Amino acid sequence: MPQHTTGEPDKMPVDVPADVAPADVDPLVQLVSPTGERVVEPDNATYRSRVDHLTSEDLRALYRDMVLTRRFDDEATALQRQGELALYAQGRGQEAAQVGSAYALSPQDYVFPSYREHGVLQARGVDPVDRLRLYRGEDHGGWDPNEHNVHLYTLVIGSHVLHATGYAMGVQRDGAVGTGDAARDAAVVTYFGDGATSQGDVSEALVFAAVNNAPVVFFLQNNQWAISEPTSRQSRAPLYQRGEGFGIPSVRVDGNDVLACYAVTAEALERARSGGGPTFVEAYTYRMGAHTTSDDPSRYRARAEEDHWARRDPIDRLAALLRAEGAWDDGWAAGIEREADALGERLRTEVRELGAPPATAMFEHVYATEHAQVQAERAWFEQYENETNETTGAAR
Amino acid sequence: MTSATPQTLTFARAITEGLRSALESDGKVLVMGEDVGRNGGVFRVTDGLQKDFGEDRVVDTPLAESGIVGTAIGMALRGYRPVCEIQFDGFVFPAYDQITTQLAKMHYRSRGRLQVPVVIRIPYGGGIGAVEHHSESPEALFAHTPGLRVVSPSTPQDAYDMIRAAVASPDPVLFFEPKGRYWSKGEVTTSPYPTVAAAGGADVLNRARVARQGTDVTLVAYGPTVATALKAADTLAAEGTSAEVVDLRAISPLDVTAVAESVKRTGRCVVVHEAPTFLGSGAEVAARVSEECFYSLEAPVLRVGGFHAPYPVAKLEHEYLPSVDRVVDAVDRVLAH
Numbered sequence: 001m002p003q004h005t006t007g008e009p010d011k012m013p014v015d016v017p018a019d020v021a022p023a024d025v026d027p028l029v030q031l032v033s034p035t036g037e038r039v040v041e042p043d044n045a046t047y048r049s050r051v052d053h054l055t056s057e058d059l060r061a062l063y064r065d066m067v068l069t070r071r072f073d074d075e076a077t078a079l080q081r082q083g084e085l086a087l088y089a090q091g092r093g094q095e096a097a098q099v100g101s102a103y104a105l106s107p108q109d110y111v112f113p114s115y116r117e118h119g120v121l122q123a124r125g126v127d128p129v130d131r132l133r134l135y136r137g138e139d140h141g142g143w144d145p146n147e148h149n150v151h152l153y154t155l156v157i158g159s160h161v162l163h164a165t166g167y168a169m170g171v172q173r174d175g176a177v178g179t180g181d182a183a184r185d186a187a188v189v190t191y192f193g194d195g196a197t198s199q200g201d202v203s204e205a206l207v208f209a210a211v212n213n214a215p216v217v218f219f220l221q222n223n224q225w226a227i228s229e230p231t232s233r234q235s236r237a238p239l240y241q242r243g244e245g246f247g248i249p250s251v252r253v254d255g256n257d258v259l260a261c262y263a264v265t266a267e268a269l270e271r272a273r274s275g276g277g278p279t280f281v282e283a284y285t286y287r288m289g290a291h292t293t294s295d296d297p298s299r300y301r302a303r304a305e306e307d308h309w310a311r312r313d314p315i316d317r318l319a320a321l322l323r324a325e326g327a328w329d330d331g332w333a334a335g336i337e338r339e340a341d342a343l344g345e346r347l348r349t350e351v352r353e354l355g356a357p358p359a360t361a362m363f364e365h366v367y368a369t370e371h372a373q374v375q376a377e378r379a380w381f382e383q384y385e386n387e388t389n390e391t392t393g394a395a396r
Numbered sequence: 397m398t399s400a401t402p403q404t405l406t407f408a409r410a411i412t413e414g415l416r417s418a419l420e421s422d423g424k425v426l427v428m429g430e431d432v433g434r435n436g437g438v439f440r441v442t443d444g445l446q447k448d449f450g451e452d453r454v455v456d457t458p459l460a461e462s463g464i465v466g467t468a469i470g471m472a473l474r475g476y477r478p479v480c481e482i483q484f485d486g487f488v489f490p491a492y493d494q495i496t497t498q499l500a501k502m503h504y505r506s507r508g509r510l511q512v513p514v515v516i517r518i519p520y521g522g523g524i525g526a527v528e529h530h531s532e533s534p535e536a537l538f539a540h541t542p543g544l545r546v547v548s549p550s551t552p553q554d555a556y557d558m559i560r561a562a563v564a565s566p567d568p569v570l571f572f573e574p575k576g577r578y579w580s581k582g583e584v585t586t587s588p589y590p591t592v593a594a595a596g597g598a599d600v601l602n603r604a605r606v607a608r609q610g611t612d613v614t615l616v617a618y619g620p621t622v623a624t625a626l627k628a629a630d631t632l633a634a635e636g637t638s639a640e641v642v643d644l645r646a647i648s649p650l651d652v653t654a655v656a657e658s659v660k661r662t663g664r665c666v667v668v669h670e671a672p673t674f675l676g677s678g679a680e681v682a683a684r685v686s687e688e689c690f691y692s693l694e695a696p697v698l699r700v701g702g703f704h705a706p707y708p709v710a711k712l713e714h715e716y717l718p719s720v721d722r723v724v725d726a727v728d729r730v731l732a733h
Contacts, residue, residue: 112470140505151473152506156497162463163498166470173426173452173476201494204463211458365508366542368566369596372649374542 025238025284029264030254034312036320050263056327062103062258063322064336066095066315069119071340072128073289075347076118076135080293084352086137091118093256093288096314097221098191099123100261101283104269105189106182107149110171112164112190115153116221120191124148128343129350138354157192158199161218164190165205168216168272177215178275187215187272189265195226197242198234206246206280215272217265218243218280221255223287228300243280255285256314259321286312359385402583408441410552410584411517411573414559415442415479419449421589422477425563428455429464429481429517438483439519439578461491465516469499472512479563485520485572486529492537499568500543515562519575520548521620521670522717525710532707533671535619538570539647539680546648547601548572548619552582554645557600564595574620601646604654610640613664613727616655616681618644621668621718628668628723637727647677655681656688663694664730668718673701695733698726 029047030039040048073092080088091098098119105111105124113120121131126143133142134153141152154160168188171177176186196202197220209216222239224231231239243250249271253264261283268279286309290297297306322328363378405413418425427442427449433456436443446454457464461482468478482488488495495516502512522531539546545567549555555573562569590598607622608629615625622643629639640658644651659665665685667678682697700718708716 139507140501141507141509144509145473145506146509152510154498156493159466159494159498162466162494163470163473166467166472167474168470169467170471170474170476173471174474200490201462201466204458204460204466207458207460208463208467365504365506367545367596368503368508368511371545371567372602372651372653376652 025252028252028254028284029260030257031259031263032257032317032321034256034317036317036324038321047260047263047267050266051259054259054262056322056325059318059322059325059327060332062099062262063315063318064339065099065119065122066258066318067336068340068343069095069099069122070315071343072118072122072131072347075344076132077289077293079132079347079351080135085132085135085293087292087294088135089116089292090287090289091116093286093309093314094221094223095119096258096318097255097261097283097285100258101189101219101265101281103262104265106186106269108176108183108186109149109269110164110167110186110188111150112160112167112188113150113153114157114160114192114196115155116193117153117191121150124150126150128347129354132347132351133354136351136354138357158196158201161190161192161196161202161205162208164188165209165214165216168209168214168278169212171215172212177273185273187217187269189217189219189269191219191221193226194220194222194224194231194234194239195229196220197239206243206248206278209278210246210248213275213277215275216278217268217272218248218278219265220280220282221285222282223285225287225291225297225301227291227295238282240280240282248278248280250280250282252282252284255283256312256317258314258318285314288313400585400587402585404581405552405556405584406578407552407555407574407580407582408439408578410556410582411441411559412443412445413584413586414556415445415563416448417586417589418479418560418563419445419453422564424476426453426455426471426476426478427481428457428468428478430457430459430483432456432481437481439575441517441573441578442481461487461489462494465491465494465499465514468514469494469502469512472514473510477513477515477563479515479517482516482518484530485518485532485534488516488518488534491516495538495544495568495570496541500541503567504543511566512568513563513566515559515569515571517559517571517573519578520572521574521576522707522713523576523620525713527710528707531710531713533669533702535570535572535647536671536675536677539677543568544648545569545601545646546572547646548574549645550574550577550607550617550619550622550643552580552584554600554605556584556586558645561590561595561598561601564590564592565598565601566592566596569601572619576620577623580623602649602651604645604651605643606640606654606658607643608639608641610638610662612638612662613640613666613730614655614658614662615639615641615666615668615723615727616644616678617641617668618647620670624718624720624723625668627720628727631720631724632727637731639727650677650680650684652684652688655685659685659689660692663692664727665689665693665697666700666723666726666730667697668700668723670717671702672704673699674704676701695730698730700726
């Protein structure tokens with residue numbers, strides 16, 4: 001199914017069945033092969049130089065966050081199956097794209113995620129329980145965006161890509177671009193998927209970012225599937241070329257190669273922070289799980305394809321690299337597993353303990369200032385509740 | 397413009413001066429939209445602002461309404477106070493998603509942690525002989541969305557005061573400008589720029605105004621139809637009927653208290669707006685008046701407004717728009733009860 005290979009767009013089949021494993025794509029920035037060897041080629045020298053400084057300790061830190069993200073995914077999926085979450089959007093298979101890119105961020109950079117970026121949140125330190133409040137139905141957000149410079153999840157596909165662009169335009173106006181001060185210069189990264197590239201808002205964001213030279217990195221995770229629609233239903237041309245059409249430097253990276261994802265993001269962020277403007281990154285990866293817990297991928301995609309990508313598991317790849325470079329230690333790895341077990345235990349306990357907010361919370365923060373309609377309806381509701389409680393003796 | 401002496405300004409210029417005052421008073425205020433910079437806006441409301449405040453603060457945007465509002469949200473999240481111009485009413489719809497799913501809900505879904513003080517200025521309404529999509533009144537669509545404030549001034553003084561309060565307010569505000577009134581003139585007295593704390597609760601964003609006192613019938617209007625209602629009141633006065641005119645100023649929040657207070661005295665109510673009456677803001681006024689004033693009403697509440705047809709060709713707009721005659725006719729009917 002070579003629909004993602006390069007070449008003339010008019011030669012590309014657009015309606016191939018999704019029952020064959022996709023072929024490798026080219027060009028593709030790759031620093032670690034699926035079997036865990038460093039890829040050394042003349043045309044990835046720039047990116048190789050971006051990871052030269054990473055120590056074994058750094059690689060193990062990446063591995064840790066990827067494993068914890070995977071465990072978070074499994075636990076959240078189980079909690080949904082037990083009726084503790086209304087829904088959950090699985091990120092399995094995208095840990096390298098998310099953790100790798102997030103590792104390139106500075107504290108002052110800002111992230112606008114979609115709703116599947118659990119690995120980005122893990123790397124940014126957003127509390128795991130807070131990450132599930134939205135899916136629990138306890139909160140529409142769940143964390144303080146300004147605590148970790150991570151905006152709330154956005155469920156309307158592509159809308160937040162414009163917010164990221166506007167935020168970056170604000171960063172420009174604050175004079176926080178191109179000063180050369182590494183603690184001051186800032187950039188914005190926004191995450192979205194292959195389905196989102198069809199949204200007008202994403203194209204408009206590319207227009208605004210390009211003409212304003214905004215310090216924003218468009219990080220597309222092409223996980224091959226927008227619920228049931230393969231990427232061939234979103235685009236005839238390879239998606240990384242989308243940025244180029246807007247005059248934005250664009251690159252396609254192996255999204256299951258954590259070092260490559262780190263490297264391309266680091267390069268893009270440096271361009272943005274130094275005043276070089278936006279970059280478009282396509283991380284070529286795979287959604288190993290379902291779209292959400294409400295989805296059944298067996299309806300639309302073949303087991304052979306899933307098996308193909310299972311052999312390209314990003315966590316296995318990093319583990320192989322660590323082993324190949326003598327950075328693996330069984331005791332250390334067992335420690336990560338224990339940490340993952342503890343995370344699971346905490347989620348199972350604390351997510352279950354998340355109760356419903358008080359009913360009157362639905363009237364709070366509709367407006368930042370008093371609004372007569374909300375006030376009147378809240379007053380009515382409170383009186384109604386009180387009268388009902390007096391009649392029934394019920395707590396609510 | 398710092399003098400407290402009233403000046404005579406056009407409606408459009410009053411908004412310009414209000415924006416100028418906001419830009420001068422708060423370095424975080426930005427003006428953005430299509431043609432708002434070098435050209436000063438197609439109605440010249442932003443005339444001269446880019447020259448005085450620079451291209452970074454008075455921004456000519458790409459021709460993409462969703463992009464304008466979406467990036468404005470992002471800039472607001474960074475601490476800016478963008479004032480977006482949508483060139484004409486009928487062109488707001490590409491931004492409808494950003495306004496209703498994002499702008500309106502950001503404060504709420506963040507449990508108050510985020511504020512998005514974005515103002516969206518929309519020249520609206522008809523009567524200027526324009527082509528399709530240039531004469532519409534979509535305010536009820538936005539007032540139906542919790543989280544948005546929706547206002548429309550009817551005089552140059554209110555235009556000046558309301559745009560400044562809207563910009564200073566921490567809430568998103570849809571600011572509907574009656575384009576047919578842009579060149580009407582009135583006296584404008586300037587005042588100190590409002591604080592953020594004062595702006596959200598400011599009377600001009602929350603309270604209706606009695607534009608003319610009367611005893612026999614209450615005419616409820618806002619934006620462009622306040623002038624229509626006042627002319628109708630003149631005509632009615634000549635016929636011996638005393639009409640009170642209530643200018644709502646805000647559709648959201650709706651000042652039900654002020655309307656009810658008036659209708660309880662007059663016993664009769666006619667609502668006038670250019671938007672189609674079916675599920676329009678007049679329907680809400682009528683419902684609330686029936687709840688609040690049931691025992692004071694002498695007649696059913698009537699509405700005078702647009703028909704349930706797309707805004708017609710310019711050659712027919714004067715038959716479509718609520719005219720003085722149609723308002724007087726409605727008053728005659730409520731008086732007949």
